[in-house]
């Protein structure tokens with residue numbers, strides 16, 4: 001769906017993306033990173049709004065920077081981080097207006113405006129001026145704008161910004177609905193792990209303009225499922241401690257207590273390993289590790 005290699009994007013002397021490469025499948029991609037890590041820059045580059053200083057890539061089969069890339073915008077929806085809503089116009093009017101800007105006929109744009117505002121749950125208030133809308137409603141108008149022209153792919157930049165827990169849940173449910181009911185792929189940029197964790201099936205971690213980790217959420221969860229705490233009856237001699245690496249990566253531990261990410265699928269291998277070395281493994285406990293710990297490790301080791 002999206003692939004690029006060695007993408008570099010600059011704002012004058014500031015390098016915002018430093019040779020990033022990715023290959024993303026259709027689905028919901030979570031683009032996670034702290035403020036300033038380059039998430040918005042990446043989305044704008046993929047939309048063709050920013051020209052990369054170096055690198056190549058394609059979005060929906062269209063090469064970045066190719067003459068077709070302006071036509072590509074008709075196939076992509078974009079929900080920017082900050083809104084540019086017209087205060088004294090209704091949601092219905094501005095979503096229809098956006099539809100026309102995205103290439104729909106006036107008639108189509110009006111029909112689609114009704115449909116997408118219903119989809120985002122704003123059908124009852126669609127004729128009210130947005131000046132009276134709550135932050136959550138404004139975010140949903142932005143989402144409706146991004147969806148009005150039935151794109152194959154939408155980029156959502158921090159869609160839960162400024163929302164309370166209920167509003168966040170509602171927005172994330174909508175993201176899932178976009179994928180499930182509209183069959184539209186989503187790239188969701190966020191600095192909040194909980195948001196990304198709830199909706200994404202692929203994860204990309206950006207930090208200071210570099211990709212620190214990427215992969216499927218299922219793969220990450222498998223990694224989590226392989227983490228165990230091993231308690232031996234006696235402290236292991238240094239040779240055996242080093243040999244624990246045969247089971248997987250020893251994340252921390254000493255004095256007979258170790259935190260290991262198994263390289264093998266079968267945790268019972270730890271008992272066989274201990275028996276072969278004459279050690280007594282008294283406890284093997286799954287570590288219900290949190291995703292954020294794994295991510296922090298990924299960032300540290302990258």
Ligand SMILES: Nc1ncnc2c1ncn2[C@@H]1O[C@H](COP(=O)(O)OP(=O)(O)OP(=O)(O)O)[C@@H](O)[C@H]1O
Pocket residue numbers: 011014015016033034035036037038039040041042081158
């Ligand atoms: N228009 C600009 N001119 C100069 N530097 C910019 C501009 N936009 C972004 N930057 C810089 O590029 C880097 C990446 O910014 P970007 O906005 O892409 O990050 P982000 O991860 O989306 O963070 P945020 O969520 O805070 O927008 C930052 O160092 C930022 O200061």
